[in-house]
Every structure is written in structure tokens, then in C-alpha cells.
Amino acid sequence: MPNPLYALIMAGGTGSRLWPRSRTQHPKQFLDITGDLTMLQQSQQRLLPLIPLDRTLVATNRQYVEIVTRQLPDIPPENILGEPAGRGTAAAIGLAAVHLRKRNPDALMAVLTADHLIKKTDTFRQVLQAAADVAGEDWLVTLGITPSYPETGYGYIERGEFLGMVGDFEGYRVERFVEKPDLSRAEGYVASGNYAWNSGMFIWRVRRILEEMERHMPELYEGLLKIEQDIHTEHAEDTLMSVFPNLPNQTIDYGIMEKAQQVAVLSVDIGWHDVGSWSAVYDVLPRDKANNVVVGRHITPDTVNSLVYSPKRLVATIGLDDVVIVDTDDVLLVCPRSRAQDVKKIVDILKSNGEAGYLDGVVSAQPLSKEQISRIFELADSQEKVLVSLILHAGLWPSHIATLASQHFDFVKGWVTTPEGKRPLPEATRRYLFTWFQETNSFVFSLGDLWKDRNAIKDVLVGLGRRIGATLNVDVLFETLARALFATSEEGQVIQKVLGEEAELVRVPLHALFPFSTPDFSGAENDPLGERAHIVLNRASENLH
Secondary structure (H helix, E strand, O other): OOOOEEEEEEOOOOOHHHOOOOEOOEOHHHOOOOOOOOHHHHHHHOOOOOOOHHHEEEEEEHHHHHHHHHHOOOOOHHHEEEEOOOOHHHHHHHHHHHHHHHHOOOOEEEEEEOOEEEOOHHHHHHHHHHHHHHHOOOOEEEEEEOOOOOOOOOOEEEEEEEEEEEOOEEEEEEEEEEOOOOHHHHHHHHHHOOEEEEEEEEEEEHHHHHHHHHHHOHHHHHHHHHHHHOOOOOOHHHHHHHHHHHOOOOOHHHHHHOOOOOEEEEEEOOOEEEOOOHHHHHHHOOOOOOOOEEEEEEEOOOOEOOEEEEEEEEEEOOOOEOEEEEEOOOOEEEEEHHHHHHHHHHHHHHHHHOOOHHHHOOOOOOOOOHHHHHHHHHHOOHHHHHHHHHHHOOOOOHHHHOOOEHHHEEOOOOEEEEOOEEEEOOHHHHHHHHHHHHHHOOOOOEHHHHOOOHHHHHHHHHHHHHHHOOOOOHHHHHHHHHHHHHHHOHHHHHHHHHHHHHHHHOOOOHHHOOOOOOOOOOOOOOOHHHHHHHHHHHHHHHHOO
């Protein structure tokens, strides 16, 4: 009787390159970007009937277990492995492997991903069966995708000795794994005919991969043993929570595959796409007569070669070529299709700014009431008051605050020089700073020594929030300031007069309101623009108390 083949679907990533549709709270593997089913559901469906539901495992971040359960309700709950922390693919695969060793030490295991598109599903199942046959002979098997162009965003596999045909597929010994190359190297790899894209899909005996982990990653294996010993006991949860977050953070490629012996690759064409960017989404979805990919409703006289993704709202364009437009409830992304990979740079900027709401999910920050604001300043110490005021009154980014020192402040005229230019410093913030100086008996300081980064600032705000019994973060403080500016500024007054009661429904981001619509006041400190900036901020500060 042949050894049973199990599947492990890896579903723990955050999909930042598909922002703003993919968010931390609901990343791309749980979205229906490429069809009617979500990418996770497609990943499970294409396994049938080769690998049934009871032999399908899903490894994901603990926060996504509920989503996985909702999207795959027929998978046994014990098959959904919630990782307490992200520790790389080696730890995730190892966790599944020790669970399978408990069930069947002779089991075969296919490691697959929840965020890839595979169009030739019949061929894919044939490949898995062929790879399982090779893995049954104690090989570690990986699937190499026959390259169709010199892609620089994938790793490559160099093929070595020809091992023979496995069904309809060519099997080779792996000569080496190659990191993502530059364009000239990628062109050379494709031209040689001896390289394949690294798909990140593997097939092996459970026993065999754990032996390799014991040999090449002993610290990981030791931790996995502790977890394995307590599986199906009352201590299982506590052991997982205490051991897993301390496992080595490493990929399976670097930790095992690049070092192991007897590694084989099957070169295949299965209609595989790594849907890792909006440009990749454009490549895999059907196009209209103008060569546009449209999800939602789009009207145009002449836009061509573009992706328009707007499920809820009409998008109208004129004369665009080769662009990406992604419209969500709270974000509009527009970029050249050739720059789609750079979406991650936007994500990095938002992380640096501490704008978690735009990364986690749709921003729904509720402004603080005047009573809550008063409570904060009653309970906070002088140092905490400075921090809150720098954000709530001055509207400074946490990433800027962590860089500031005494030499960046002009307390007399009311300006602060940030990495992006000069900003007005309202009277309220100056008062809290002077109180702090009096307590410390010093005008020399470095805010970076107090709060080295946005995480340190986040921790202070969370702690203050607990003390007042409310959610307190940068999004909440910025939303509170934005509402105050809207209520007190000339522009806000005009909008309220025009809209009447409906003005209460308007949400204007802080960035769009003066003085935050002017990123740098350098050179305007003594002219009417700078004076107005101070007046507007001071008026908003008074409105908050």
C-alpha cells in the first residue's frame, strides 16, 4: 500500500505588494483577486481529488485562523495550524511535519502556497503524483517552473544530472539554488535552457525533511521536538506558545534546500503565476479590446494597456497608457504598471509614519472626545504630554519625532525642522515642552533617546490608552486633529455651510488640510503663510480642550 500524500498550504503572508487591496487584517491569500474563489480556496480546490480535505493542512498566522476556518469550513479544525509568531518557512514546515509524524511517520508531504495561481490544474495534480513517486525514493523534490522570460523577481534553480523521465516530466538533480538575479544574469539563465524558476513548492517524506532539519538546523529541530511531545496533550497550547516564537527565523531554501543532499527538481509548465504585484494581476486576468484589465466599472475614450481595480466605484479615465489604478474604501493607488513592485515602498513609508490603519485594514479611527483628551493630559506625566502634543497638536509623524533633538526647535518663533522641512509648532506643544524642561532642569534633549522609533512611541500611546480606557494610537490622534481643523478652519467652514448637516459625514484626511497640505514651510516662517499656519494650528488646539 503506497504511503499517503498530504498537502501543507502555506497561508501566512501579508501580501504587501498588493496593497491597498491586501491588508494585514485580510491579506491577498484570502481575497478573490483572480477569480470567484479566494486564492486560498483555489489552492485547496485544485488538490482534489488527489489529496482530500482530511489530508490537507493549512499553516497560517494565528490571527488568520478564523478566516481560514470560514473560507475552508470542511477542513478538520486540527488541520489548521496557527503560528504564534512569524518565524519563516522552515519553522512553519517543521511544525506541520511533526504533526504529520504523529499521525503517520511514513507520510509524504507536499508543501504548497496559498498565493500562487496555477491554470493547468490537471497537469499540476499529475506533477504532484510524479513528485511523490520520486520523494518515495528519499529524494527532496522541488518544482521548477520552465521560464518564459528573464524574470528578476524570482529565484532560480540550476539543473544538474538528468535523472530520467517521471511520467511525462523530466527529473534532474539540483546543482544549486540561485538568488534573484539582475536582468543580465536572468537573460543568461533563460538562454542557457538549464535553469528553472524556483516555485517554492516541495514534496518529500516527512521523515526525510525532519532528518535534514536535525542535521542542518539542530536548534530548530530541538524546539520542534518539544512541540511534538505535547501534541494532543493538555500542554500542547502552552508549549507551542512558549517554544515557537523562539525558533530560528529562516527560510526552508536557505536553512535546508541549499545544504541538503539528494535534491531533485521536476521542470514543469503548469500555468504558474506568482501573483505578487498588481502588474502580475494584470498579466493573469483577461483583457478587453483596449488591452485593459478591468475589475468593476470603468469608462474611457482612449485608456489602454492598464489595470483598473475598483469593485465599488466607477472609475473614469482619459488618455492613460500602462497604468495601475486600485480604488478601495480609504485608499486610491495610481502608478505606472512598470512600477507596480514599488508599492512596497509606500507600505514602508506608512510603517515609518506609524499609520497602522492604512496597513491593517480600512481606516475607521474614531476621534477622541474632549473628555478623553482632558483625561489623557490629567494622567500623563510631563514627558508623555510632550509626545501626545507633538502628534495631537503639531501633527508630527512618529518617524520624525524619533529624529528630533533640541537643536531642531525654534521655541521663540515656534518652528521645528523635521527631516522633510520646517513645520509650525503650536503654542500648546511649546507649553508642554517648557513644563518638561523645568522638571528636567535642561533645555538640551534628544527625543530619539526617549522614543527610538515608531514602535517605542506606539507602546507609550497604548499604555496611555489603557489608563483612560480607550484606543490610543497615531491614527486616532490624527483623526482627532483632522476633525478639529475641519471644524475651525476657513475651508471647513465653507464646506459645512454648503453641505449643512451632511458635513458631519465628511471625513477629510489630515494630509489634505492646511497646514498639512503644505509639507515644508522653509522660507515662509516670517510671511503670511507661516503666520496663518500658526493661527490655524493654535485655533485647532484650543478646540480640542
